[in-house]
Amino acid sequence: MIFRQLFDKISSTYTYLIASAAGREALIIDPVLENVEQYIKLLKELDLKLVKVIDSHIHADHISGIAELRDKTNCVTVMGDKTPADVVAMRVADEETIKIDGIDLKALYTPGHTSESFSFLMKDRVFTGDTLLIRGTGRTDFQNGDPRDSYNSIFNKLLKLPEATLVYPAHDYKGEMVSTIGEEKYFNPRLQVRSAEEYIDIMNNLNLPDPKMMDVAVPSNLNLGIDFNRQKVNNGIEPEEFNKIKKDPDSVLIDLREDIEIEKEGKLKNSIIIPFPKINEYIDKNKDMLKSKKILFYCAHGHRSTLAVQISKSYNYSNCYHLIGGLKNWKKEGLEL
Ligand SMILES: [Fe+2]
Known part of the structure; x- marks a missing residue:
């Protein structure tokens, strides 16, 4: 396995690059905009294909x-399903698994620092975001933080992991790089409390100043998705019209989502499933057949399908379209699956 802990000096953020050597697929957790070129260079040097970014x-x-990486590498953007804005292509629920070739990350809903915070467990290590530092x-x-939620996430979820589990946080301001669940259980000063109330009392009396970047960073980070305008100019079609075109016998309807999403949300009748990271491979294999067809893509929110149209255009297909807003928009219009 390839594992890199990268540091952003300005915000003291840790970003993690993980890959399984066999498949060359990689994922990145908590990337910082200013360092995107550095990540892309490293991916190239290590001969890795970025598949997901979280x-x-x-x-x-x-x-x-995440948005810059998506636009530069066509990776799938992922967050937990409590995210407050339509910024990502794929949302995972508590206990669901995020997969890339050879690697499984289990999503753990750990609110408290913010209401949408998730941690991610990978075998011997857990990426705790800002929940546990x-x-x-x-x-x-x-950001809808709540000390009681924080207590529950830490004491009833993270500290229940085996004590040897490595802890990799999203930040450190003193140069510490890694810890373990056991170390934090016994030596983290904020966790040496006898009750939730004691912890809440500590958290309510920290009196910290707001982060310098807060007024810029939060609104920006809520708007990282591919908006409907950009979806539209990339051969985006509204649900009603999409419904008509998909009945054309010369059309191929392609669902770009993954199994866990399809199980939860259902799919459109007669669609074939080609998860977005496999789309190049699919087009390569079916070049001749696709030439005479109308290609119709859809996904959860229209992000992956926008990218799929862009990719198809690079193969000189002009007969490709996608569903604006994805299945979410389809359901909003009350159309049948
Ligand atoms: Fe944070």
């Missing part, structure tokens, strides 16, 4: 690099 929560101290915990005084 934000643990809406950051207040830096602008996320090394000898500290993420502040709970903005």
